[in-house]
Amino acid sequence: MDVSVRARNAALGAVLSGLLSTGAAVAQSNEIRVEPGAPIVVGGYWVLSGGDAALGNDQRRGVELAIKDFGGEILGHPIRFLAEDSQCSAEGGQTAATKLAANPAIVAVLGPSCSSEATAAAPILWKSGLVSIGTSATSPSLTAADRKPDYDGFLRVVFSDADQGPADAKWVFEALKAKNIVTIHDGSPYTQQLTSEMAKTFTGLGGKVASQEAVAPTDVDMRPVLAKIASEKPDAVYVPIFVPATAQILKQAKQTQGLENVPFIGGGGIMTPDIMDAAGDAVVGFYGAFPDVTPEAQGQDYPRLLQAYQDEYGEAPTSGFVANAYDGMTMLKLALEKAAKQEPDGALVIDKAALRDALFAVQFDGMSGPIACDANGQCSNFKPAIYRYENADRASFAIGTNPKKIYP
Amino acid sequence: MPRARRRVNGIDVFMWGLRVIVAAIALIGVVATLFTGRYSLSQWFDFAMFGLTLGSVYALIALGYTMVYGVLRMINFAHGDITMTGAFAGYFMASSMARNGYFESHPGFAMLAVFAVAMLACITIALLTERYAYRPFRHSLGQAPLICAIGVSFVLQQTVRGMFGSGVKSYPTLSWHDVVLEFGGVRVPVVNLFVMGCAIVAMVGLYWIVHRTRMGMAMRAVSEDKNAASLMGVDVDRVIVFAFTLGGAMAGVASVCYALIYQQVHFFMGFAPGIKAFGAAVLGGIGSIPGAMIGGMFLGLIEAMGPALFLDGLGIPAPYQLRDVIGFLVLLMVLIFRPQGLFGEAMAKRRA
Numbered sequence: 001m002d003v004s005v006r007a008r009n010a011a012l013g014a015v016l017s018g019l020l021s022t023g024a025a026v027a028q029s030n031e032i033r034v035e036p037g038a039p040i041v042v043g044g045y046w047v048l049s050g051g052d053a054a055l056g057n058d059q060r061r062g063v064e065l066a067i068k069d070f071g072g073e074i075l076g077h078p079i080r081f082l083a084e085d086s087q088c089s090a091e092g093g094q095t096a097a098t099k100l101a102a103n104p105a106i107v108a109v110l111g112p113s114c115s116s117e118a119t120a121a122a123p124i125l126w127k128s129g130l131v132s133i134g135t136s137a138t139s140p141s142l143t144a145a146d147r148k149p150d151y152d153g154f155l156r157v158v159f160s161d162a163d164q165g166p167a168d169a170k171w172v173f174e175a176l177k178a179k180n181i182v183t184i185h186d187g188s189p190y191t192q193q194l195t196s197e198m199a200k201t202f203t204g205l206g207g208k209v210a211s212q213e214a215v216a217p218t219d220v221d222m223r224p225v226l227a228k229i230a231s232e233k234p235d236a237v238y239v240p241i242f243v244p245a246t247a248q249i250l251k252q253a254k255q256t257q258g259l260e261n262v263p264f265i266g267g268g269g270i271m272t273p274d275i276m277d278a279a280g281d282a283v284v285g286f287y288g289a290f291p292d293v294t295p296e297a298q299g300q301d302y303p304r305l306l307q308a309y310q311d312e313y314g315e316a317p318t319s320g321f322v323a324n325a326y327d328g329m330t331m332l333k334l335a336l337e338k339a340a341k342q343e344p345d346g347a348l349v350i351d352k353a354a355l356r357d358a359l360f361a362v363q364f365d366g367m368s369g370p371i372a373c374d375a376n377g378q379c380s381n382f383k384p385a386i387y388r389y390e391n392a393d394r395a396s397f398a399i400g401t402n403p404k405k406i407y408p
Numbered sequence: 409m410p411r412a413r414r415r416v417n418g419i420d421v422f423m424w425g426l427r428v429i430v431a432a433i434a435l436i437g438v439v440a441t442l443f444t445g446r447y448s449l450s451q452w453f454d455f456a457m458f459g460l461t462l463g464s465v466y467a468l469i470a471l472g473y474t475m476v477y478g479v480l481r482m483i484n485f486a487h488g489d490i491t492m493t494g495a496f497a498g499y500f501m502a503s504s505m506a507r508n509g510y511f512e513s514h515p516g517f518a519m520l521a522v523f524a525v526a527m528l529a530c531i532t533i534a535l536l537t538e539r540y541a542y543r544p545f546r547h548s549l550g551q552a553p554l555i556c557a558i559g560v561s562f563v564l565q566q567t568v569r570g571m572f573g574s575g576v577k578s579y580p581t582l583s584w585h586d587v588v589l590e591f592g593g594v595r596v597p598v599v600n601l602f603v604m605g606c607a608i609v610a611m612v613g614l615y616w617i618v619h620r621t622r623m624g625m626a627m628r629a630v631s632e633d634k635n636a637a638s639l640m641g642v643d644v645d646r647v648i649v650f651a652f653t654l655g656g657a658m659a660g661v662a663s664v665c666y667a668l669i670y671q672q673v674h675f676f677m678g679f680a681p682g683i684k685a686f687g688a689a690v691l692g693g694i695g696s697i698p699g700a701m702i703g704g705m706f707l708g709l710i711e712a713m714g715p716a717l718f719l720d721g722l723g724i725p726a727p728y729q730l731r732d733v734i735g736f737l738v739l740l741m742v743l744i745f746r747p748q749g750l751f752g753e754a755m756a757k758r759r760a
């Protein structure tokens with residue numbers, strides 16, 4: 001048996017009392033006792049199936065590599081790692097979190113990949129006293145200063161999108177020297193927030209946002225909106241939307257009088273080889289504003305991690321977040337070493353509240369760079385970068401070379 | 409029959425109020441837009457050009473809906489996706505010819521080949537759909553054929569997705585693609601003229617077939633009364649197959665035209681134009697060939713000019729987001745005034 005019967009009974013009691021009186025939800029066990037020789041159980045949830053599976057699998061592997069580097073144990077106890085599939089959706093996150101929260105042996109949870117998962121899952125986990133360490137969920141609201149107490153148990157070792165818009169505005173204003181711009185969003189919350197943040201900072205810097213336009217993600221006829229934009233005579237167009245609409249805008253802008261040579265700046269949605277197929281030659285010269293995920297922007301030890309990944313799985317990582325997942329596991333180990341109390345018989349007693357405080361206090365130089373949390377659980381810095389597409393050959397796609405990193 | 413006088417009730421008052429409000433908003437918007445003078449005359453002409461081009465594609469697809477509706481009284485909801493299969497067939501033909509240089513050396517012949525392949529693919533899929541998905545349900549009551557059509561739409565989308573992936577593919581560009589003609593300060597891209605020409609030729613051809621040939625007469629007879637036509641010796645199955653063939657051919661032409669202007673193909677591309685073309689067919693009066701044509705052109709024009717014309721002047725931010733709202737609102741308004749659509753009256757009267 002993994003865990004003492006006492007802890008399990010306590011948890012069961014907590015669930016029952018929670019059912020009887022909703023106010024008593026906190027009356028459950030705040031301690032986890034790991035008997036001598038029993039494993040420390042770590043939960044995880046990422047998208048492990050479907051179209052975005054590469055993203056989640058990469059992060060699970062990052063955690064596995066970290067565990068391997070620890071020799072498979074923490075404080076003399078073997079690590080047992082349970083990963084759930086949360087499918088990059090709110091429903092998936094909810095299911096995975098409910099399952100993990102029901103396991104009284106789990107000390108903390110790593111993941112997820114997507115912000116929709118984290119938004120649904122983090123409160124469920126925290127209600128059972130479990131801290132979750134986000135590894136690629138980047139939505140600003142998750143670590144915003146005004147986040148709800150439900151999210152007190154969430155922290156993340158990955159950047160927040162909140163810094164993307166302002167960073168883009170600074171680059172467009174200072175490096176591209178554009179003074180008059182137009183923004184385009186596609187009605188989704190992500191692109192809407194991004195363009196409005198960007199516009200706010202750009203105006204604050206002294207630039208002029210001539211108009212803020214919007215298209216539908218499925219629109220194909222962009223000529224009317226481009227004709228309107230051309231009438232504003234912008235120096236640059238900020239369009240952080242997704243592949244199909246971006247491709248139409250790029251192609252039709254080349255045929256719109258007055259926009260033939262105006263630079264277009266996209267966002268994370270177009271950092272994929274699909275844009276090369278969709279836009280063809282019109283993609284050449286297109287800028288992408290996206291965090292710096294090139295190896296040189298990561299921590300000192302990153303090349304070693306890449307090598308270990310290659311040796312273990314026989315391929316290169318498919319996403320830029322392996323290092324973040326590795327750091328999440330390192331962080332948990334360091335916090336456990338600080339917060340867990342060794343009993344004379346070799347058993348380990350972990351107080352969940354103490355573990356949370358220890359996680360927020362941990363500081364170290366990780367694979368992805370320096371890790372140190374602020375009071376809202378933001379533990380990683382944003383590293384802005386600008387890329388530019390050099391040619392439309394799909395085979396040449398590699399973030400850093402094509403699209404080529406041109407800043408910093 | 410003279411229209412009976414009715415008492416004015418609350419709903420009438422509400423409907424009239426709604427019409428007046430929408431008309432007033434549109435009028436104020438138009439006046440305000442024209443007053444600010446943001447767009448020059450040539451830009452308005454450009455908008456109209458883009459709108460008519462997009463409208464031509466809608467019209468070609470709408471003709472397919474109308475043909476099938478005319479003989480079967482059934483909405484073929486898979487028609488948009490049948491168009492998509494034609495676009496894929498045309499894409500593979502065009503990209504293979506672009507790779508070996510044939511596209512540039514023999515542009516005319518290459519274009520014909522792309523049209524032929526796309527039309528053939530659409531006709532094949534349309535006939536297979538008719539044979540295996542619609543014919544078994546033809547005599548069943550209720551909405552079974554309609555639901556089946558929606559099912560076929562999913563099957564086609566997911567099959568193409570499974571076979572060719574979910575990414576967006578870029579259509580090869582032709583050397584004449586970016587040629588622009590200038591008439592006294594007005595710029596007209598050749599490709600737009602080409603697409604409009606295709607639509608007009610297709611419509612005239614269809615009209616001729618339906619009104620001047622024996623097969624067309626049979627189609628009209630089946631459309632009036634299937635059983636009576638069958639008693640008079642018309643082979644109803646053959647007529648229906650013929651209608652699907654014509655609809656498929658129109659879908660093939662539409663798919664190539666669409667790909668020529670927008671240069672993208674992906675598995676979901678048939679859905680939005682399919683819905684809009686269905687709207688266009690209803691707008692023009694479903695079952696009527698000129699109606700489908702006019703409805704398509706009208707919807708395309710409204711979509712291209714509506715946001716700039718009605719909303720820009722009202723100071724509404726990001727008006728292009730609302731272009732579908734405008735398009736479908738106009739559809740709604742037309743149907744409130746004329747429930748049978750713009751050209752639906754003749755048929756409605758004949759059948760009464």
